[in-house]
Amino acid sequence: MAQRRSGHVTLLDIARACGLSVSTVSIVLSKAPLSRNVAAATRDQILTTARQLGYHPDAYARSLRSRHSQTIAVLSFDLSDPFCIPVVRGIQARLDSESYLPLLMDAQTQRRLFDKYLNMILERRAEGVIVIASWVFEETNLLADIKKNHVPIVIVSRDLSRRGISSVLVDNEAGGALAMRHLRDLGHRKIAVVRGPKDLFDSEPRWIGIQRAADEAGIRLDRKLVFRLPNLVDPMSGFEGGLKFAQQMLASKRPFTAVLAFDDLTALGVVRGLSEAGLRIPEDCSVVGFDDVLPAAVATPGITTIRQPIKEMGTRAANWMLEALDAREQGREAAPRLHRSTPELVTRMSSAPPPGKRVKKR
Amino acid sequence: MAQRRSGHVTLLDIARACGLSVSTVSIVLSKAPLSRNVAAATRDQILTTARQLGYHPDAYARSLRSRHSQTIAVLSFDLSDPFCIPVVRGIQARLDSESYLPLLMDAQTQRRLFDKYLNMILERRAEGVIVIASWVFEETNLLADIKKNHVPIVIVSRDLSRRGISSVLVDNEAGGALAMRHLRDLGHRKIAVVRGPKDLFDSEPRWIGIQRAADEAGIRLDRKLVFRLPNLVDPMSGFEGGLKFAQQMLASKRPFTAVLAFDDLTALGVVRGLSEAGLRIPEDCSVVGFDDVLPAAVATPGITTIRQPIKEMGTRAANWMLEALDAREQGREAAPRLHRSTPELVTRMSSAPPPGKRVKKR
DNA sequence: TTATATTATTCAAACGATTGAATACCAAGC
């Protein structure tokens, strides 16, 4: 384990140990085309000495020279949101077989950190950026710096395709409608709704879908039973919002037999609020969420929800990124794309026919 | 936005645009000591041109030269485990003010990925590694390669201090005892236990603490009501294990009024299993978890649990890392340390006195 | 025997930044 001035073993160390030049060693260790006419004996000698000395090529030197960082930045707006991890998993799954390293960054819902990481992405010469963000945050020129440097971008959970950025997200409107239709099918007519916060992209289309399906079913939504979450700072605030609004619903004395929540955490908050008031879920009131994240699945009763194919969305984003990188390699510029994944109803235990209308079993 | 052969703006671009040498530009932009005797006019000119051209220093070139990657790797055994994120948050919180970038890596409970990332850590010349791992995985020489290269290591959630690695973890034994004493205080005598899997470091000490507290309270644990989780592959398997064992408990026909679960996900599984059989939590049976992760807090009933100060543990780990880096800077080698955080009982709604023993309110 | 190819290895110039040493300029001191 020969150590030199720097703590790490370099090509030069190996070259010296073998009595060869740095070039030869490099050619062999990086499996360059030329290595096919390096004598087998020499090759073996280099390989074994490298192993003995514990050689690890310096990614910095290599990237500097080769002009490839082999890095794809994954900038998440909030890693503590259970939504993000499956996206990341999907990305990792696709990137695992490639030689790219996903560079995970967590903006923690803070604009300052978002900017800071954007800057690091540029400095670290990431070859592409996958952004997981539902924020609106006046993003007009947030990603401008990235685009200016011709770094391909793919965004998950937000439609920026008209700004020229490839986007993959769930069909929120269809999802909202799906949730509403599920409640209608069960026989509910009086439905409370907790809408998402203003600065979240998903909020509006989901609400539109809900209204559309309500109209189609001839259900009139009681304005007093429609709430709107304040801006979220972390996943817990969705829960707390749901809890608070559940109390308000009850306090309003308006009749309702089901609650359609903006997302799963909100739904869990609603369940808590209603339960504390002595209501049983789903016997006295149904609750439906959105997303299908882990906490919704492991709660009891399990939350009926609209599933986003989260992991698949991540994989798709990674796939597009690889294609964009390929295109750029060939001098082309990949055209921005848009994909709306189809949401899916996951029926768990938090929804059932309204009280006094037990038509289906359970 | 002058682009050169590489897509990025370099010092040379700025130097040319200003009619100065690369050195001067570098000195100004990197705020080197020499910059104090660069004429103010020159300085301004450089600064504004840099901004205009959209200059971002190349981290690779800089690190290669300065021999500092400004990177601390954070290798998590499974990011989808709700335990990991708060640790990461704690690390980020401490590192945010420093110029170090946390390089997040997710081994997804796969040995192969763990190795792969370990290798990347070396290649990317991370200056330190914080490992979040409770695995046993015959780690004898897993981290050997890292140590050989004199990269400081701090491990979270595992005691490797006798192997010379600084370790911060919760006092599992105290936590186990705390949980048991809580149930005893409520009046429980017949308690089922779901032990952790063999290859998880936490399993044994928690079990020891539970037994110790049971002994002290004169509680005899019914062997038929003690279960052991199989090895976990993801957070859901804890849930499924709890669910399955709850069914076995009931099938065994042995009497019990409380369940002490290995962790929160397991506790949630137990709650589900008992609920499906018609038992009410906590009226008919109490359930206690361990860790205090998000799903335990947002479930209804909220899970009574033993809280680990997870974020603080992350912060401490980061702090030690910075100190170790400092020490190394000065040629010293920081001595390995060990900290056992004090666990704390968080009383929620899943625990209450046993049926027929309603002594306390509620 | 000389030219030509093939095989095995090395030279040397990058990549983009940093930095100790060098240079040029100019004023002041003797």
Place this chain on the structure above:
DNA sequence: GCTTGGTATTCAATCGTTTGAATAATATAA
């Protein structure tokens, strides 16, 4: 007029790797 001492800027080497071009040694063809 020559040194001394700032001030302002540049030279040139360096970090560890890659790679097109060059070289050397050997084998094959003419």
